[in-house]
């Protein structure tokens with residue numbers, strides 16, 4: 001499927017809603033998420049305190065980001081690694097390609113990394129002659145299908161297992177075409193066998209990092225498949241790509257955040273593999289890479305740090321906001337365009353791609369607040385979406401019709417007497433459409449409403465008018481005396 | 486009952502400004518009357534400032550902060566003199582309580598006044614339980630109901646146990662919980678008009694769950710959600726009725742359910 005663009009959100013959404021496979025996958029995700037969440041929060045009474053602690057850690061780090069990044073760099077260098085500061089996607093891609101070239105790499109094994117999606121790394125390396133193999137099962141499936149992740153921790157969540165089996169049959173052509181691929185286990189084993197060859201052959205391993213620890217210069221990688229470990233220990237060269245907000249001061253801070261990460265992401269208490277790695281292989285180490293490179297990517301972060309969107313830099317990419325979002329649940333991640341779907345995408349994509357290219361995303365929220373309620377880092381996602389709406393409104397990016405409607409309404413709302421008159425007229429008009437029936441199926445100018453639902457007919461008369469009739473005198477009951485007409 | 490933030494010496498007969506909300510004003514005055522009746526039963530003197538319009542949320546959520554702030558100032562002028570401001574809506578009460586202070590934080594004339602209005606604004610049901618100390622209620626409704634947690638009330642104001650606690654005390658009423666009562670119904674103000682298909686899918690899920698409970702009536706504390714749900718119920722031809730919480734609690738003068746007329750099907754199922 002071609003990559004979708006954010007400005008087409010409505011069209012993308014319509015396509016997603018017509019896709020029955022996607023719809024059943026999304027329904028399952030939402031059910032599983034609700035269940036998992038009730039279990040984890042039930043089992044861990046101190047979950048809320050842990051969230052507070054994680055927020056405090058990140059806020060402190062962000063307030064002293066330069067200090068911790070420099071400490072981190074010094075400690076990576078001390079451990080024998082190299083840190084490369086990259087301002088933008090282009091710089092990061094070139095740096096990574098150069099490292100691959102310097103080590104004569106042909107095959108690159110890749111662990112799951114959302115930041116590598118941000119800089120479209122795979123396409124670039126492949127275009128420059130490298131073979132790149134995704135080693136996370138979900139990402140591997142997507143690579144075979146030519147798709148992008150639709151969720152930050154469950155990249156292939158939009159697919160049903162039958163679709164994955166079909167993809168494997170199409171691509172693993174040397175295997176018996178009649179082999180059973182009915183249960184996830186069959187497919188996992190098949191992918192594992194295929195990937196083993198690549199792990200052993202890879203010259204360079206590229207991974208992301210869930211956290212960077214300033215005091216030790218270590219990276220933390222969490223996975224459920226162990227592919228991250230093979231990707232970072234087997235090849236000669238290990239390249240880590242991480243955005244600057246991933247740094248935390250101390251090991252114990254990383255441990256605090258780990259306690260909420262897996263719980264929020266997948267409902268696990270901890271992931272199957274949590275790996276701390278520091279620098280390249282030391283002389284008496286049994287294994288590990290000979291070279292260790294760390295790409296510290298900015299890609300717009302320092303700009304976010306300065307302004308109203310700073311809180312979003314606390315994000316640990318757990319995907320809880322996506323799994324819990326009813327809009328995401330209706331349309332999936334791809335409909336958002338950009339790299340990140342769901343609430344985090346609605347806040348980050350306008351920052352990464354420009355609000356002019358992504359204004360529908362922050363609009364596509366009912367502001368139900370569930371994302372903020374589940375976000376372990378207490379990021380005020382609806383509030384930040386509203387900030388983007390402020391900007392989109394000021395820059396007149398959203399639809400002219402909607403803007404005119406709002407302006408007219410606001411004009412009246414600021415003139416109470418006129419508003420009262422308008423309310424009476426509106427009621428009279430609605431009555432002529434409604435007749436005696438209690439619901440209206442079609443109402444002029446209310447097309448958006450009546451697409452999916454009838455409009456309940458008003459009871460008749462406005463409350464204010466009726467109240468005044470019944471309680472003459474009481475309407476004057478305010479101390480300022482400004483009671484309107 | 487714990488009073489969340491009572492004034493130091495609670496007035497014997499508090500003067501309450503009823504913020505009816507624009508939807509109640511226009512669509513369902515009976516909710517306004519029910520709210521007023523409940524407030525009177527709770528020993529309050531109720532005032533309905535005539536110049537009230539809307540809390541300003543449509544502008545605020547559309548990114549039009551200037552108009553939202555103007556409407557907020559208007560509301561503050563009108564309501565700041567009361568002991569309490571009460572709205573039969575978690576969404577509008579949430580706007581006054583949680584968002585006015587943010588909206589007017591840069592306005593030297595209004596910043597503190599916005600905060601003082603915020604501090605004394607309550608959602609109706611929570612006001613009855615947490616401020617007026619209601620633990621019981623004299624009402625009857627001999628039928629099964631289900632309850633939808635409207636998002637803003639739930640997540641901005643913590644409206645969750647209070648309505649259930651009162652419903653339990655309604656004579657004859659049987660509460661059948663939804664599987665996911667706290668999932669958004671897809672209303673979201675102008676969201677439902679801007680993204681009708683997405684919103685439609687959300688309300689469809691909600692209606693599926695409502696029907697699955699077998700309850701005769703769905704209740705909630707926000708008219709926006711209720712109109713959305715009632716509209717979808719009607720479009721699908723479901724018999725379930727939709728009503729605002731206040732209507733059931735205030736009794737006994739109960740008119741037809743939302744969108745129903747006296748001659749269509751007004752009574753309890």
Ligand code: SF4
Pocket residue numbers: 152264314315316317318319320321322344371374375376377378379381
């Ligand atoms: S915004 Fe919060 S919930 Fe969403 S991915 Fe980031 S940390 Fe997780």
